[in-house]
Amino acid sequence: MRDGGLRLTLIGAAAMLLLGAVYLWAVRGPAILMDLGNIWCA
Amino acid sequence: MMAQRRFWIAVACGAMVLTLATGLRATFGLFLKPINLDLGISRELFGLGIALQNLLWGAASPFAGAIADKFGAGRVIGAGALCYMAGLAVMGMAGGGAQIVLGNILVGLALSGAGFSVVLGAIGRAAPADKRSAALGIITAGGSFGQFAMVPYAHVLLESFGWSAALFGLAATAMLMLPLSRATASAPGAGPAAGGQTLRESLAEAFRHRGFWLLTAGFFVCGFQLVFVATHLPASLADRGLPTWVGAWTLALVGLFNIVGSYGCGVLGGRYSKKNLLSLVYALRSLVFLLFIILPMSEWSVLAFGAALGLLWLGTVPLTSGLIAYIFGPAYMSMLYGIVFFSHQVGSFFGAWLGGYAYDVTGSYDMMWWLCVALGLAAAALHWPIRERPVSRLAQTGAA
Known part of the structure; x- marks a missing residue:
């Protein structure tokens, strides 16, 4: 694998992880925020 | 070219170590309510555990850092990962406040080994001077990403399996730090401080x-x-x-x-x-x-x-x-x-x-x-x- 290939692989992996996290937030976000909001502001 | 490739792989692995190390602890707030309801542990005691975790993380960091600088970062990050797993497992088995506090103490110690100072030091040593700052930025961004990404992950575990099993799930996730620690410390130049100054x-x-x-x-x-x-x-x-x-x-x-x-x-x-x-x-x-x-x-x-x-x-x-x-x-x-x-x-x-x-x-x-x-x-x-x-x-x- 050439150096450019490695860079692309790492950037791709990071982008997929970020997308996964954003997806999780989109799906679970309201429930999490409600839970955390209730804890912090109780 | 080969050395450069190994360096960037080490940077990616170091970033993932911090994703896990700082991300897992960022989820603890989610556990306050279910543990409070289940075990009747007060918010104050839960807060004391987290406060102790933070202070120990800071107090032990210079010592963990010194050991890493002298003997190598890989083992220190690995020991931190094991300590992290133990801390999460102790909390997962908790029947009272003492285990929650003890678990937090172990996580605090773990963070001094598998946290910013040791990982930044390993990569800082390995980095060419002109790439060091960007590499440290990537490592820190990994920690920042963990704080963002681990919360919904822990929420999924918590809702699916309950607080105890979720903590064991997080302990199993922390195990990933073990292979990553080896890769982080394997970058050329990341090893212990050699020669020169004591x-x-x-x-x-x-x-x-x-x-x-x-x-x-x-x-x-x-x-x-x-x-x-x-x-x-x-x-x-x-x-x-x-x-x-x-x-x-x-x-x-x-x-x-x-x-x-x-x-x-x-x-x-x-x-x-x-x-x-x-x-x-x-x-x-x-x-x-x-x-x-x-x-x-x-x-x-x-x-x-x-x-x-x-x-x-x-x-x-x-x-x-x-x-x-x-x-x-x-x-x-x-x-x-x-x-x-x-x-x-x-x-x-x-x-x-x-x-x-x-x-x-x-x-x-x-x-x-x-x-x-x-x-x-x-x-x-x-x-x-x-x-x-x-x-x-x-x-x-x-x-x-």
Whole structure:
């Protein structure tokens, strides 16, 4: 694998992880925020 | 080319170690309510556990850093990972408050081994001088990403399996740090400090340097501001009549923009003066706090506050650690950053505690917000006079 290939692989992996996290937030976000909001502001 | 490839793989693995190490602990707030309901453990005791975790993380960091600098980062990160797993497992088996506190103590110790100082030091040593700041930025962005990404992951585990099994699930996730620790420490040059200065000489040199004390004092402010906001912002907003979701979304935005800010500050630190950038970051934080205080408050203004603060959140980490490596050389970077980081954690303690105390005494957080403005300006002034050049020992050898 050439150096450019490695860079692309790492950037791709990071982008997929970020997308996964954003997806999780989109799906679970309201429930999490409600839970955390209730804890912090109780 | 081969060495360069191994270096960037080590950077990616180091970033993932921090994703796990700082991300897993960021999920603990989610466990407060179910553990409170199930075991009847008070919020105060739960909070004491987290406070002890933070203080131990700071207090043990210089020692873990020194061991890593002298004997190699891989084993220290690996030991930290094992300690992390043990801490999460102890909490998962908890039948009372003592295990929750003990678990937090173990996690605090674990973070000193598998946290910022040791990983930044390993990568700082391995990095070519011109790529060091960007690499430290990537590592820090990994930690920032963890704080953002691990919360929904833990929420899935918590809702699917309950708090106890979820903590064991997190312990199993922490196991990933073991192979990653080997890869992080395997970068050419990441090994123990070889030849030249001894650990004692390095300490004496740093303690004689005015810039080291200025960095240490400045990093106190970082910890103070961050933990005050993370702990007290949602309650502060609720006091002003904003709905509870605003506080939580604001902190989520802080987490998201923090990824960009951490990486961006690392890249900028490779091109411009790091101490000037640190002064700028702290001055901008003061400006953001000031606008938060004086502008009319709405849902949107608070969300914008979260985004702006997120950009300035952990950007101080690659700049502060990069400055240490630049001035003193990277050989004992983990130990020296560990000492500066201890000041950060003392600041964290006061940010959390003083926020609550000031609220109890004055009935509002106003004094604390103004204190954040004043401390930010003080930190900007503290960083400005730092002499940003390698110590004479390095200047003579040209090894900076």
